[in-house]
Each structure stands twice: as C-alpha cells, then as structure tokens.
Amino acid sequence: MPELPDVEVFKRYLDSTSLRKTISGVTVNNTKILGGVTPAALRRRMQGRRFTRSRRHGKHLFVRLDGGGWLGMHFGMTGYLRYFKDVDEAPERDRLQIRFSNGYTLGYYSLRLLGRIEPVEDPAAYIRDHELGPDVLDPGFDLKTFKTLVQGTRGIVKSVLMNQSLMAGIGNIYSDEILFQARLHPRVPADKLDAPALRRLYTRMQSVLRKAIACDADPARMPRGWLIPHRARGQPCPRCGAPIAQIKIGGRSAYCCPQCQPGP
DNA sequence: CCTATAGCCTGACGGC
DNA sequence: TGCCGTCAGGCTATAG
Numbered sequence: 459m460p461e462l463p464d465v466e467v468f469k470r471y472l473d474s475t476s477l478r479k480t481i482s483g484v485t486v487n488n489t490k491i492l493g494g495v496t497p498a499a500l501r502r503r504m505q506g507r508r509f510t511r512s513r514r515h516g517k518h519l520f521v522r523l524d525g526g527g528w529l530g531m532h533f534g535m536t537g538y539l540r541y542f543k544d545v546d547e548a549p550e551r552d553r554l555q556i557r558f559s560n561g562y563t564l565g566y567y568s569l570r571l572l573g574r575i576e577p578v579e580d581p582a583a584y585i586r587d588h589e590l591g592p593d594v595l596d597p598g599f600d601l602k603t604f605k606t607l608v609q610g611t612r613g614i615v616k617s618v619l620m621n622q623s624l625m626a627g628i629g630n631i632y633s634d635e636i637l638f639q640a641r642l643h644p645r646v647p648a649d650k651l652d653a654p655a656l657r658r659l660y661t662r663m664q665s666v667l668r669k670a671i672a673c674d675a676d677p678a679r680m681p682r683g684w685l686i687p688h689r690a691r692g693q694p695c696p697r698c699g700a701p702i703a704q705i706k707i708g709g710r711s712a713y714c715c716p717q718c719q720p721g722p
Numbered sequence: 723c724c725t726a727t728a729g730c731c732t733g734a735c736g737g738c
Numbered sequence: 739t740g741c742c743g744t745c746a747g748g749c750t751a752t753a754g
Contacts, residue, residue: 461747490731517748535748536732570731572748613724622749631747709727711745 460517460533462594462627463670468539469514472521475541477509479558488553490571503527503577513581515593516626520581527577530584534572540565591625595667599625604660608648615651616644616707631686632670634713636663638685644712646722689713
C-alpha cells in the first residue's frame, strides 16, 4: 500500500492520535522489522518518552522523541498504523505495539515483514545515507528541478518516477496513475520527453498526489476518471473504454491504456 | 549508468 | 477439498 499519499495519511493519523502521550511500553512481536536493533535497545530509547512531532520524506516517516532522537518508520508493501483502546483479539498481528499511559496502543502492522522501524539520530543524515532524492511534494521541488533531473536520466519514464534516489515518494501504483493522466506510455525514454510532456508530467504528479491525500489514499474515494479504481487487466479505460493493458516493467506489473498512452 | 532478476516474507486467489 | 503456481502498492544485492 504505502506510497507517498498513504504515508502522509499515516502521518496525519499518528499526529492526531499519538503525540504528547507518555510511552509506557513497547512490545515487539517480530524482530525482523527492527533491522539490527534489539527490542531492549528500542525500548530503552522510547520508554517514558513522548512523541512530539513527525515529518515525512517520500515513503519514510520520522517521529521525534522528546529528549532526543527519532523513530524511523517504513511500511514496505503491506504496512499501516492503527490506534486503539480495547484489547485487540489478535494483538500478534501487529509486528510492534507502542502503549501509552492513557491506555491506548499504537500498532504497527506489516504483514510481509518488508517494513522497518528503527531509531534514527537525524532524519537529514538518514536521507543522505540512504541516498533518497528530494520529496516530490517538497515546495522546493519545482518544475525546473524536475526537468533537469528527468532529462539527465536515461531510463524509461516509469522507472524514473519510481527511482527513490532521484525523487522520493512515488511507487508502482501512483506512477501508473500519473502516467495515465499525463498520457504517457510507461516505457517512453525519460530523456525523449519534450517540454510540454515534462510540464504535464510534473503538474499531474503534483495534482495526483495531493488529490490522493485529500481522498485519504482510499481508491474508493478517488475520482471515477482515475485509472486506480480500474487498475486491472481488461477493465475499460475510464477515458476511452479500451481494455486496460498489463505489462511487465522490472518484474512488476504496470497498467496503462493502449489508446490513451500510445507506446514509445 | 541502466535493466533484469532473485530474494526477502506472508497470504489470497485461480486452476486443476 | 487440497495442492500448486502466481501475484501483491517496497527495497536491496547482484549480474550483465
């Protein structure tokens, strides 16, 4: 699930539920999501502290702890947060649970264990070390920056949008939506895009991500004209009715309309 | 530099 | 019903 819009929704959810409450306990049900840290070390850094604020960069979420340091969260393909009071009937389905002194719990779910939670000293250093590009919704990430970046790359346009070291936040689903709305085939070489196409791509990237956040990243609430609610092989294109095509790019499925997005 | 592939993991689904 | 292969919205390492 989690690309930029999803993680932004998680951030707002965490901000509205979990800030300024004393952390009374941390339960780790699977150490794989911790990377290298031990549960005891994580507990030491969190217990008795409070979350004060959070910031998102691409698909990463960083939560500040009072007294110093951050908690870094990544959600892999199958992660989300849930905040609850009543004892859950299956608490083990959360890979990690953070209990607050008000009796509520913040659960981190990650079915396939592809997500990570770990202490982070400084988000800026983390972003550098992991070679993450600028967040695509950062106000400083303007059309000019985008153009320069894309034109200097030789890959196909879908791979460029999804390359986190070029720009951070876009994954498989939203790249399909952005390309559909910009009427570009995913395999168009990035350095072959002309100025109007680059502008289209940039403005659609911005509007798709912002609108998706406004829809709480819920496909059921997205506009009917979007690809996402119809993103399956053979489904009619919401614009022209032609059957949506499924192609493989980098081992993963990309969906596009063969009519509206003619091949390179 | 770029692409393709496998691997990490679990669970849902379709076909036989 | 049971088994098997495939696929799933991420990222990394490796080979070509």
